[in-house]
Amino acid sequence: MGETWKSRRKACGAIVAAGAVSFAAACGGDEDAQEDTQQDEPAAEQGGTDDTSPEPAHTEEQAAVVAVVQEFYLAIDEGDGDRACGLLVDTMQSFYAEQAADCPAAIEDIHDNLGDKRMSIIRLDAEDVVVTDGEATLSAEDIAETNDTDRDSVDGFEFVREDGDWLISYVS
Numbered sequence: 001m002g003e004t005w006k007s008r009r010k011a012c013g014a015i016v017a018a019g020a021v022s023f024a025a026a027c028g029g030d031e032d033a034q035e036d037t038q039q040d041e042p043a044a045e046q047g048g049t050d051d052t053s054p055e056p057a058h059t060e061e062q063a064a065v066v067a068v069v070q071e072f073y074l075a076i077d078e079g080d081g082d083r084a085c086g087l088l089v090d091t092m093q094s095f096y097a098e099q100a101a102d103c104p105a106a107i108e109d110i111h112d113n114l115g116d117k118r119m120s121i122i123r124l125d126a127e128d129v130v131v132t133d134g135e136a137t138l139s140a141e142d143i144a145e146t147n148d149t150d151r152d153s154v155d156g157f158e159f160v161r162e163d164g165d166w167l168i169s170y171v172s
Contacts, residue, residue: 058126061129062131064166069168070120072087074119076107076110081103082104084104085104092168136160139156140154155172
């Protein structure tokens with residue numbers, strides 16, 4: 001597990017940074033586009049509910065997981081490494097710390113590499129979150145489909161529940 005896991009984690013960091021830049025560039029995501037997207041279309045799609053069903057098409061758990069990703073994206077957009085790293089499990093924080101002086105510095109580097117592009121323009125559909133026994137996943141394939149882009153331009157996420165909060169445990 002040692003060397004393979006370490007290699008996988010290093011590749012993961014490159015994918016996060018490259019995927020972020022790639023998606024934002026493909027979408028032409030700048031601050032104006034972010035504002036338009038947030039006004040016209042909520043970042044977390046609520047799913048199709050009709051007038052006959054007042055219940056949302058997703059659970060509170062699914063919505064909570066989406067909120068973590070949205071917060072992570074916003075923290076990257078704002079260059080707030082402390083906030084972004086606070087949404088990661090310890091092993092992911094350590095992984096990012098290997099990319100720079102520490103985890104917050106690595107997030108700030110991602111922010112700097114994005115330039116005017118914004119991660120928070122990426123739409124997420126809570127219905128795509130799979131929650132089982134204190135763990136959750138949001139696949140890159142589902143995120144790509146929601147955003148009408150290719151899988152290589154977005155990242156997928158895995159989560160664990162720690163002390164009642166959802167944290168990102170893996171980015172693929």
